[in-house]
């Protein structure tokens with residue numbers, strides 16, 4: 001089994017490449033749920049849906065989230081109620097865009113959870129409905145909510161939900177701290193999977209708010225460290241920048257280097273190989289001084305072929321080493 005520890009867009013593209021490189025049934029995607037939010041009464045799981053929709057070939061390629069060929073009539077109709085909504089109400093949320101077809105997924109997930117199903121069960125039903133040929137599992141069935149402390153537009157510090165930061169404020173305000181509410185009591189769903197995996201890959205996702213919550217679950221970092229020689233990560237940072245989202249700024253704001261060396265320092269305790277882009281070749285020695293092996297390849301997944309080659313290179317960095 002190959003376990004892929006995943007966040008959103010970058011991880012989804014990596015999984016699409018991995019599907020073309022190995023027997024899909026051998027893949028096990030463990031996905032961040034710290035971004036989950038209750039939006040207009042619906043349980044939305046952005047990273048689970050981005051992975052499912054991307055692997056199913058149904059994602060909107062420009063947005064990187066939600067479905068292609070989407071319409072927004074429900075959101076338009078909802079805006080009618082904004083004018084009559086009480087000030088302290090979160091009804092008629094129109095800043096978090098739910099497409100008409102995407103809403104069906106949230107209706108299904110929300111009703112199944114209300115019936116007592118676990119998020120693991122519902123996620124497996126949804127991925128089977130989309131003919132995804134491998135397991136997609138939430139990192140936990142318990143509630144974990146990523147919160148960020150920000151310096152808001154008015155200069156005042158405020159703790160806000162992840163979607164409020166990422167979408168509501170377009171991740172444009174500086175972050176001073178990250179919290180995973182509920183992490184102390186949340187139980188990881190995948191510790192045994194780690195024991196049964198020939199390769200554990202940390203996908204090219206945000207190390208702090210996508211991979212971070214998964215590692216923060218009880219026992220996960222220790223279990224990864226115990227399998228460190230089988231753990232490989234793909235850097236989400238290329239030439240000092242994130243390919244998508246605020247990972248580079250968050251690294252700086254939270255006191256890390258926004259470089260592949262900064263990523264190596266975060267991952268070295270649990271991961272023995274770091275895959276970096278050719279643009280960062282000059283950093284190989286520094287990364288190896290952090291105690292990690294370094295593999296240099298093309299990591300910008302601008303085509304299915306590059307995604308596939310990246311996945312093959314990532315997996316073989318562990319498998320071939322074992323055969324040597």
Ligand code: FO1
Nearest residue numbers: 008035045046049065066095096097166167
């Ligand atoms: N991202 C946005 O920037 N704007 C949106 O309106 C938005 C809506 C949305 C709806 C469903 C969904 O699954 C994802 C959505 N996202 C949106 C992306 C989401 O905020 C991010 O995918 C993750 O939370 C970060 O990885």
